[in-house]
Amino acid sequence: MTKTKGSIEAEISKAITQWEKDFLGRGSVSVKADILRNMIIVCLNGILTPAEYRVCETLDGMLSVKRTRTGLVESGVDTLKQIILDIASVEVTSFYTDISSVTGERVMVFKLSENLEKKLSEK
Incomplete structure (x- = not known):
């Protein structure tokens, strides 16, 4: 059976949610993946903990949280x-x-080797 754009987006959302739980120890509140041309854009909401929001009230704290969270995700990029x-x-x-220290949202962009959206529309 050929996968549809929507089914691939849903499967990626589910897999990244599971990756977060397994790799980072907790998952986001919601995840939405979208295929756009040669990119997959994933928006994750509810990333930050209440303590991290508190730390983000200062510039140094916000930069520290962003740096730490980015480092954690980057260390698992091969699995992603x-x-x-x-x-x-x-x-x-x-x-x-x-990651936004204001909204607690993370955006991931996967740049692909080919135009997946076009490839899926041709099937």
């Missing part, structure tokens, strides 16, 4: 890339991430 390859059958060429 493999998750995308296993689900979407496309290689990840680069990975970008950032």
